[in-house]
Amino acid sequence: MPRDQDAHVRVGIGYDSHRFLQGRPLKLGGVSIPSEVGLDGHSDADAICHALTDAILGAAGLGDIGEMFPDSDPANKGRDSIEMLAGAMARISSAGYNVNQVDVCIIAEMPRLTPHREKIRARLAATLGIDSASVSVKGKSNEGMGWIGRKEGLACIAVATLKPIR
Numbered sequence: 001m002p003r004d005q006d007a008h009v010r011v012g013i014g015y016d017s018h019r020f021l022q023g024r025p026l027k028l029g030g031v032s033i034p035s036e037v038g039l040d041g042h043s044d045a046d047a048i049c050h051a052l053t054d055a056i057l058g059a060a061g062l063g064d065i066g067e068m069f070p071d072s073d074p075a076n077k078g079r080d081s082i083e084m085l086a087g088a089m090a091r092i093s094s095a096g097y098n099v100n101q102v103d104v105c106i107i108a109e110m111p112r113l114t115p116h117r118e119k120i121r122a123r124l125a126a127t128l129g130i131d132s133a134s135v136s137v138k139g140k141s142n143e144g145m146g147w148i149g150r151k152e153g154l155a156c157i158a159v160a161t162l163k164p165i166r
C-alpha cells in the first residue's frame, strides 16, 4: 500500500523514439494508422504506448519498460504494446495506484495525427481504466529541424499522474 506521504498525486514522465522503416505497419496508441512507413523496433514499436508505460511505471517508482519487457526476450518480439501498457497497469495496481490522467505529445513531421486522435484517446482510456477526457494526445512538428525534421523517425513524451487506490 502507498505510504502516508504518497496520499497525494504522483507524477511520472516517459520518453520514446523509433526510426521510420518502409513497409512496417504503423501503430500509435494501439491504433493502426494507414501509412507507407511504419516504425522499426523489436515489438510493434508503438512509441505512444512505450512512453506511457514508462510514465506510469515511473510515477509509481516501479522501474521501466526495458526491465519489464526486455528486448532479449523472444516473447516480446512483435508484441502488441497495448499489452505492455496493460502489464504496467497491473503492476501499479498491485502497488496500490490507479492512473488519474495522462498527457501525450508526439513529435513528428508525419503522419498527421489529428484524424486518429479520438480513436487513440479511446483505446488508451480503455487500457488505463479512465475516461477519454482524462487522456490528452497532442501532435507537434519539429519545424523541419534535426532527425525528426528529416523524417528519420518520431519521438513521444508522456506524463502520467497516479493516485492511491482508496
Ligand SMILES: [Zn+2]
Pocket: 016, 017, 018, 041, 045, 046, 047, 050
Ligand atoms: Zn519504443
